[in-house]
Amino acid sequence: MPPIIRKPMAQSLSRNMLFTISVVIVAFDQLSKAWVRGNLQPGVSTAFVPGLLQLRWVRNTGAAFSLFKDSTVVLGLLSLVVALVVAWWIARSRQQPTWQGLALACLLGGTLGNGIDRWSAGYVTDFLELVPIDFPIFNGADIAINLAVACFVIDALSSPNPPSQR
Secondary structure (H helix, E strand, O other): OOOOOOOOOOOEEEHHHHHHHHHHHHHHHHHHHHHHHHHOOEOOEEEEEOOOEEEEEEEEOOOHHHOOOOOHHHHHHHHHHHHHHHHHHHHOOOEEEHHHHHHHHHHHHHHHHHHHHHHHHOOEEEEEEEOOOOOOOEOHHHHHHHHHHHHHHHHHHHOOOOHHHO
C-alpha cells in the first residue's frame, strides 16, 4: 500500500481567494434566505433534521440574541462600516495568514449577508432553529460570523508570535 501523503495547510491565502470565499458565503446566505421567504410561512416550524434542527422563518430587526431590537438603521450602518473595514483589510495586502484570512473572509461574507437583508428588507431573515436546546434562531451569515470568531481564536492560539510581533 502506498504511503499517504498529506499536504500541509497553505500558509497564506490570496486576497482574490478571500474575496471569492466571501462572495460564496453571501451567495449561499442570500439564496437560502430567498428560499425561506418563498417557501415558509413566518413563525411556522418545519422539521428539517428531526430532533435536531427545524426551519422557522422569523424577521429579526435586532442583532444576535435579539439584542438592539428595532435598531435596523444603526445595525445597517454598523454592517456597512464593518464590511468596508474588513474589505479594506483584505485588499491592503496580497496574502493573509490562513486562519486570519479565513476569519476575514467569513466576517466579510456574514456581515454583508445580514447587511443586505437590513438594507433591502429592514430586517434579517433568520430560519435555523436548534431543537434540543433553547438557542436563538439564526442563518448562514450568522454561522459565517461565528466561524470568523473561531478562526481568529485559532489564529491567535496557533501563532508562534504575539500579534504585536507579526
